[in-house]
Amino acid sequence: xxxxxxxxxxxxxxxxxxxxxxxxxxxxxxxxxxxxxxxxxxxxxxxxxxxxxxxxxxxxxxxxxxxxxxxxxxxxxxxxxxxxxxxxxxxxxxxxxxxxxxxxxxxxxxxxxxxxxxxxxxxxxxxxxxxxxxxxxxxxxxxxxxxxxxxxxxxxxxxxxxxxxxxxxxxxxxxxxxxxxxxxxxxxxxxxxxxxxxxxxxxxxxxxxxxxxxxxxxxxxxxxxxxxxxxxxxxxxxxxxxxxxxxxxxxxxxxxxxxxxxxxxxxxxxxxxxxxxxxxxxxxxxxxxxxxxxxxxxxxxxxxxxxxxxxxxxxxxxxxxxxxxxxxxxxxxxxxxxxxxxxxxxxxxxxxxxxxxxxxxxxxxxxxxxxxxxxxxxxxxxxxxxxxxxxxxxxxxxxxxxxxxxxxxxxxxxxxxxxxxxxxxxxxxxxxxxxxxxxxxxxxxxxxxxxxxxxxxxxxxxxxxxxxxxxxxxxxxxxxxxxxxxxxxxxxxxxxxxxx
Amino acid sequence: xxxxxxxxxxxxxxxxxxxxxxxxxxxxxxxxxxxxxxxxxxxxxxxxxxxxxxxxxxxxxxxxxxxxxxxxxxxxxxxxxxxxxxxxxxxxxxxxxxxxxxxxxxxxxxxxxxxxxxxxxxxxxxxxxxxxxxxxxxxxxxxxxxxxxxxxxxxxxxxxxxxxxxxxx
Numbered sequence: 001x002x003x004x005x006x007x008x009x010x011x012x013x014x015x016x017x018x019x020x021x022x023x024x025x026x027x028x029x030x031x032x033x034x035x036x037x038x039x040x041x042x043x044x045x046x047x048x049x050x051x052x053x054x055x056x057x058x059x060x061x062x063x064x065x066x067x068x069x070x071x072x073x074x075x076x077x078x079x080x081x082x083x084x085x086x087x088x089x090x091x092x093x094x095x096x097x098x099x100x101x102x103x104x105x106x107x108x109x110x111x112x113x114x115x116x117x118x119x120x121x122x123x124x125x126x127x128x129x130x131x132x133x134x135x136x137x138x139x140x141x142x143x144x145x146x147x148x149x150x151x152x153x154x155x156x157x158x159x160x161x162x163x164x165x166x167x168x169x170x171x172x173x174x175x176x177x178x179x180x181x182x183x184x185x186x187x188x189x190x191x192x193x194x195x196x197x198x199x200x201x202x203x204x205x206x207x208x209x210x211x212x213x214x215x216x217x218x219x220x221x222x223x224x225x226x227x228x229x230x231x232x233x234x235x236x237x238x239x240x241x242x243x244x245x246x247x248x249x250x251x252x253x254x255x256x257x258x259x260x261x262x263x264x265x266x267x268x269x270x271x272x273x274x275x276x277x278x279x280x281x282x283x284x285x286x287x288x289x290x291x292x293x294x295x296x297x298x299x300x301x302x303x304x305x306x307x308x309x310x311x312x313x314x315x316x317x318x319x320x321x322x323x324x325x326x327x328x329x330x331x332x333x334x335x336x337x338x339x340x341x342x343x344x345x346x347x348x349x350x351x352x353x354x355x356x357x358x359x360x361x362x363x364x365x366x367x368x369x370x371x372x373x374x375x376x377x378x379x380x381x382x383x384x385x386x387x388x389x390x391x392x393x394x395x396x397x398x399x400x401x402x403x404x405x406x407x408x409x410x411x412x413x414x415x416x417x418x419x420x421x422x423x424x425x426x427x428x429x430x431x432x433x434x435x436x437x438x439x440x441x442x443x444x445x446x447x448x449x450x451x452x453x454x455x456x457x458x459x460x461x462x463x464x465x466x467x468x469x470x471x472x473x474x475x476x477x478x479x480x481x482x483x484x485x486x487x488x489x490x491x492x493x494x495x496x497x498x499x500x
Numbered sequence: 501x502x503x504x505x506x507x508x509x510x511x512x513x514x515x516x517x518x519x520x521x522x523x524x525x526x527x528x529x530x531x532x533x534x535x536x537x538x539x540x541x542x543x544x545x546x547x548x549x550x551x552x553x554x555x556x557x558x559x560x561x562x563x564x565x566x567x568x569x570x571x572x573x574x575x576x577x578x579x580x581x582x583x584x585x586x587x588x589x590x591x592x593x594x595x596x597x598x599x600x601x602x603x604x605x606x607x608x609x610x611x612x613x614x615x616x617x618x619x620x621x622x623x624x625x626x627x628x629x630x631x632x633x634x635x636x637x638x639x640x641x642x643x644x645x646x647x648x649x650x651x652x653x654x655x656x657x658x659x660x661x662x663x664x665x666x667x668x669x
Binding site: 047048050051052164165167168171172174175178182184185187188189190192213216217218219220221222223224225389390392393394396397398399400401404405408410413414417420421424429430431447450451454459 | 504507508511515522525526529530531539540541543544545548549551552555556558559562585586589590592593594596597598600601602604605608609613617621624625629640644648651652656657658659660661
């Protein structure tokens with residue numbers, strides 16, 4: 001009981017509430033604006049959390065994540081352009097409902113079911129994380145290494161259409177993380193005599209560069225090309241749905257929540273996949289599937305519930321194993337690490353209060369995001385009107401200030417710009433950035449565990465083959481690779497069979 | 501016009517060269533370590549370099565096996581993508597972004613945070629991004645400078661560079 005009380009008292013202090021409020025609003029704005037992602041919001045918020053005490057920092061990160069996951073809905077419903085990829089599945093029915101004059105009811109319903117989905121996923125998370133951590137507690141270095149390999153392979157394999165490209169990204173991220181002082185022998189690696197490089201590439205700096213800078217380029221290019229949305233925001237109100245109305249969708253909400261949580265828990269998947277799966281599942285089960293796509297409330301409820309249920313699901317491997325499943329949880333993990341909190345099974349035995357704090361702040365964030373979204377919908381819609389080139393400027397300034405403030409170092413600012421440039425070029429060459437980020441986050445763990453295992457076994461690789469758990473993870477990783485190779489050969493031969 | 505296959509071939513080639521340079525670098529630059537284990541400080545960098553080289557070769561090989569001899573997809577395929585940006589605009593966006601970042605990076609070291617931010621944001625917004633109103637330009641620049649200073653410098657107590665000239669925050 002004591003950790004719970006510690007968590008409660010830590011989680012209800014004023015600075016934590018302010019941090020959560022700020023994060024919710026920041027996430028909602030970034031989620032609402034098409035082209036800005038909540039991954040970017042998280043990368044920009046990271047340097048701010050650096051200056052906060054750990055609980056407030058966690059509050060800000062979680063609320064930014066949750067705000068961002070919820071914020072995409074408004075633009076999808078009002079203007080038919082999803083604010084985030086996760087809300088793309090809600091566009092068809094959501095925007096049709098707006099055209100039918102039901103925007104106010106649709107936005108309020110979407111907000112409420114988002115919260116229900118998120119809170120449902122929290123409940124599942126409570127049980128699943130504990131179970132997972134208990135199992136993982138018996139893992140030694142060999143098992144953890146195998147687990148990281150498995151995690152990396154799902155991320156490279158599931159998230160990207162081309163596994164080779166995903167793996168190139170992952171390898172680049174892992175390589176970048178080997179720069180600096182060697183974790184075991186302490187010798188410099190690839191530093192070429194630079195003192196600053198001895199500390200390695202700062203994770204925060206890399207995250208800001210990778211996820212904010214390429215977006216700024218794209219926004220400015222779009223500005224040059226003359227893209228700017230015109231939106232009518234004059235008549236936005238919030239009309240709460242009745243309980244009876246919500247109750248009539250109870251099975252839809254339950255099923256979509258469950259689906260979203262499960263999809264979220266699988267590394268390499270995420271909001272967009274969950275939303276589209278929930279949409280097609282509910283459409284199949286609907287009494288009148290013919291009205292879907294033409295303005296059926298069910299077609300908003302299913303994807304919106306599912307894409308928020310992903311948040312809790314994605315936290316399961318992140319908290320229980322220390323393996324993030326998507327860029328957003330990877331950045332949150334990075335934020336935890338800065339404050340000396342290493343997610344994973346050990347956290348449950350050593351710092352149970354942190355775990356309860358995370359649960360509590362997760363729920364608190366949902367409450368705050370819901371209130372803000374219902375009360376402030378007009379305000380967030382105004383954010384859609386800010387010219388995008390101004391946003392790009394603001395983000396550029398935040399990137400520079402943010403990367404400077406981490407260590408008061410201009411070296412880091414330079415590194416951020418260089419990493420941003422490489423990120424941009426790689427993206428143009430269709431090398432995905434997400435595996436790079438996961439390589440950066442998981443790289444040190446992977447190497448440390450491998451070398452610890454080697455020291456334990458006195459250099460014999462048999463430590464891996466003697467562990468059934470490690471073998472199972474390696475087997476899964478191989479399976480994913482095989483699955484991909486077979487799939488690409490099939491699609492290739494299908495493509496050749498089709499007359500061009 | 502470069503076809504996607506051709507671009508992939510170049511991407512693969514550059515990555516392959518990077519990988520080879522990395523492998524040579526890690527074998528020559530990194531000390532061998534003291535633990536005496538067969539798996540020392542070089543193991544991971546070199547192993548990853550070899551992995552990257554193999555992946556680059558696979559990427560290059562893929563461009564020959566694909567139907568890359570076909571002409572690029574007809575323009576009618578691209579109708580679904582409304583946000584099509586020409587290569588020229590794309591290059592402009594990249595030049596503008598990195599130009600701003602580098603000048604801002606240098607200016608902040610000399611002028612300090614406040615002056616560099618207000619001056620550069622205003623200049624950039626007016627002359628490069630084509631803002632037509634002087635009032636908005638000024639308001640955005642001042643708002644951004646003071647806003648970030650208030651949030652980071654004042655509320656969070658983060659140190660912001662004062663510049664070589666010592667002209668305040």
